[in-house]
Amino acid sequence: xxxxxxxxxxxxxxxxxxxxxxxxxxxxxxxxxxxxxxxxxxxxxxxxxxxxxxxxxxxxxxxxxxxxxxxxxxxxxxxxxxxxxxxxxxxxxxxxxxxxxxxxxxxxxxxxxxxxxxxxxxxxxxxxxxxxxxxxxxxxxxxxxxxxxxxxxxxxxxxxxxxxxxxxxxxxxxxxxxxxxxxxxxxxxxxxxxxxxxxxxxxxxxxxxxxxxxxxxxxxxxxxxxxxxxxxxxxxxxxxxxxxxxxxxxxxxxxxxxxxxxxxxxxxxxxxxxxxxxxxxxxxxxxxxxxxxxxxxxxxxxxxxxxxxxxxxxxxxxxxxxxxxxxxxxxxxx
Amino acid sequence: xxxxxxxxxxxxxxxxxxxxxxxxxxxxxxxxxxxxxxxxxxxxxxxxxxxxxxxxxxxxxxxxxxxxxxxxxxxxxxxxxxxxxxxxxxxxxxxxxxxxxxxxxxxxxxxxxxxxxxxxxxxxxxxxxxxxxxxxxxxxxxxxxxxxxxxxxxxxxxxxxxxxxxxxxxxxxxxxxxxxxxxxxxxxxxxxxxxxxxxxxxxxxxxxxxxxxxxxxxxxxxxxxxxxxxxxxxxxxxxxxxxxxxxxxxxxxxxxxxxxxxxxxxxxxxxxxxxxxxxxxxxxxxxxxxxxxxxxxxxxxxxxxxxxxxxxxxxxxxxxxxxxxxxxxxxxxx
Numbered sequence: 001x002x003x004x005x006x007x008x009x010x011x012x013x014x015x016x017x018x019x020x021x022x023x024x025x026x027x028x029x030x031x032x033x034x035x036x037x038x039x040x041x042x043x044x045x046x047x048x049x050x051x052x053x054x055x056x057x058x059x060x061x062x063x064x065x066x067x068x069x070x071x072x073x074x075x076x077x078x079x080x081x082x083x084x085x086x087x088x089x090x091x092x093x094x095x096x097x098x099x100x101x102x103x104x105x106x107x108x109x110x111x112x113x114x115x116x117x118x119x120x121x122x123x124x125x126x127x128x129x130x131x132x133x134x135x136x137x138x139x140x141x142x143x144x145x146x147x148x149x150x151x152x153x154x155x156x157x158x159x160x161x162x163x164x165x166x167x168x169x170x171x172x173x174x175x176x177x178x179x180x181x182x183x184x185x186x187x188x189x190x191x192x193x194x195x196x197x198x199x200x201x202x203x204x205x206x207x208x209x210x211x212x213x214x215x216x217x218x219x220x221x222x223x224x225x226x227x228x229x230x231x232x233x234x235x236x237x238x239x240x241x242x243x244x245x246x247x248x249x250x251x252x253x254x255x256x257x258x259x260x261x262x263x264x265x266x267x268x269x270x271x272x273x274x275x276x277x278x279x280x281x282x283x284x285x286x287x288x289x290x291x292x293x294x295x296x297x298x299x300x301x302x303x304x305x306x307x308x309x310x311x312x313x314x315x316x317x318x319x320x321x322x323x324x325x326x327x328x329x330x331x332x333x334x
Numbered sequence: 335x336x337x338x339x340x341x342x343x344x345x346x347x348x349x350x351x352x353x354x355x356x357x358x359x360x361x362x363x364x365x366x367x368x369x370x371x372x373x374x375x376x377x378x379x380x381x382x383x384x385x386x387x388x389x390x391x392x393x394x395x396x397x398x399x400x401x402x403x404x405x406x407x408x409x410x411x412x413x414x415x416x417x418x419x420x421x422x423x424x425x426x427x428x429x430x431x432x433x434x435x436x437x438x439x440x441x442x443x444x445x446x447x448x449x450x451x452x453x454x455x456x457x458x459x460x461x462x463x464x465x466x467x468x469x470x471x472x473x474x475x476x477x478x479x480x481x482x483x484x485x486x487x488x489x490x491x492x493x494x495x496x497x498x499x500x501x502x503x504x505x506x507x508x509x510x511x512x513x514x515x516x517x518x519x520x521x522x523x524x525x526x527x528x529x530x531x532x533x534x535x536x537x538x539x540x541x542x543x544x545x546x547x548x549x550x551x552x553x554x555x556x557x558x559x560x561x562x563x564x565x566x567x568x569x570x571x572x573x574x575x576x577x578x579x580x581x582x583x584x585x586x587x588x589x590x591x592x593x594x595x596x597x598x599x600x601x602x603x604x605x606x607x608x609x610x611x612x613x614x615x616x617x618x619x620x621x622x623x624x625x626x627x628x629x630x631x632x633x634x635x636x637x638x639x640x641x642x643x644x645x646x647x648x649x650x651x652x653x654x655x656x657x658x659x660x661x662x663x664x665x666x667x668x
Contacts, residue, residue: 025365028364030384031359033359050615052367054616275653278653279653281384282383282649284618319609319613319660
């Protein structure tokens with residue numbers, strides 16, 4: 001287990017890329033002239049919405065789970081997740097032939113619960129306000145001799161997510177784009193840590209920023225204070241994928257030294273970005289996947305004259321919520 | 335003018351690719367494991383939804399308009415279109431510095447009218463049931479000394495759309511996919527003709543099929559009868575982009591000898607495909623852009639054991655219609 005409790009090195013990311021190659025999608029790095037005009041710069045969109053299971057989470061889950069020793073596989077895996085990690089673990093488990101039990105909140109988006117089940121995983125629902133997912137997960141793990149697959153605070157997960165960064169660096173080069181900055185959607189910080197490690201080796205001049213929902217900007221606050229700082233107070237956010245209470249120990253150890261600054265966006269800005277993605281980019285983006293785009297459109301990051309890559313980290317949004325988001329907004333939006 | 339009234343040759347398509355290179359997007363050829371499982375084969379999706387202006391139409395418009403002689407440019411261009419060609423012409427006109435007047439039906443999707451105006455074009459609305467767009471277009475053309483940019487029956491347009499086929503052939507090769515078939519969304523037949531010409535040279539073993547809405551399957555009927563056959567009777571279709579009354583003379587001359595067979599799909603099948611694209615592919619696809627995907631999902635083309643590419647030809651759908659489509663469908667859809 002010590003193997004996964006220290007931050008990964010760059011070589012762990014390239015090894016992860018080898019492991020996931022036959023199963024994960026090399027998602028496109030897209031560019032929109034309409035967005036470039038608005039941003040007054042060059043914006044490259046890493047469409048992890050098009051990744052297997054609809055989010056980047058498959059990368060880390062498959063990389064981590066493919067390293068479970070053969071004699072441990074029959075015990076299965078347990079994960080707790082509001083949805084995207086659940087789907088990533090479930091899909092990886094199906095490919096690897098490992099039984100999977102996923103602990104999900106009862107109020108997780110229905111599409112995420114249904115998709116997790118559709119991959120053949122057992123879903124254990126719990127009450128987010130009165131039960132502890134950690135306790136439920138721990139009991140399941142001990143009972144079954146299963147391996148717990150953490151959503152972000154695990155070197156195998158971080159290395160897997162880092163393959164997204166490897167691709168961004170390579171694709172940007174193909175597009176003759178010298179990246180001034182990379183904006184990463186941030187919950188527990190796994191995607192950020194993996195991408196920051198990749199950039200550190202492949203594109204040192206690129207500054208890495210996180211984007212988070214207001215009220216759940218624990219990484220932004222932790223970067224400001226220099227130590228792990230939890231979200232305070234009862235906040236709500238439309239970004240169900242980014243509600244981690246505080247940065248992970250491993251992820252923050254990586255991000256503290258490598259992330260320039262944290263950005264945060266309001267729900268209204270996220271919804272506006274989702275509508276922009278619909279109308280102009282023709283991409284379905286879930287709330288948590290739209291925070292970086294929201295940061296650009298709302299001017300939280302000044303993209304003028306710069307070349308910026310950002311992650312659209314997932315697209316698993318319930319049709320009901322999507323319809324409600326589309327019905328908002330002014331007529332003047334393009 | 336005779337230049338554009340004969341079918342293009344393969345070399346016209348490669349020249350078109352050179353012309354549009356700095357302005358058009360090389361759209362990705364996407365693959366979804368979930369779709370492959372359903373199709374029991376390999377399905378590659380050419381996402382022209384991600385093309386500049388949200389549909390493939392920019393390719394042909396820019397290629398054709400960049401060949402207008404300098405002394406003719408001040409007279410501007412005139413086009414009539416329900417929307418996607420309008421946006422393609424308007425965007426190309428803005429780049430080339432040519433004034434554009436677009437004749438659009440009053441009941442065209444609002445997003446297409448708004449976007450056409452946003453590129454700086456003049457929009458002339460007409461009543462589809464009581465006025466003739468051809469007459470309005472002709473009057474404008476004569477009055478202004480403008481060049482009429484036909485939506486499909488023009489060799490410059492066909493060659494431009496053919497660049498989509500060039501990309502499909504090259505991208506399929508990169509993905510180690512030997513294409514058994516290519517399914518193309520078909521209105522007047524310009525995209526089909528261009529792609530069929532590209533495949534004829536680059537991938538001779540690939541059979542080309544058209545997909546059309548039921549009631550507007552004039553290309554299917556024309557292929558069956560061996561001569562240009564118009565749609566009959568007052569039909570309705572959700573596919574506003576594919577309502578051409580009959581195949582073009584040029585396009586049918588090309589397609590007659592090169593298209594294997596026509597496929598047709600119902601509105602219900604189109605809506606189902608749009609929901610599948612939302613839920614599983616995370617792509618916003620307009621009705622007319624979803625007919626090939628609908629043909630696969632509805633089993634109109636037997637993809638079992640085959641490798642098939644298809645076009646998702648556009649994504650310009652009004653939010654109101656999209657919301658209505660999302661609200662339909664059964665809970666069991668994934």
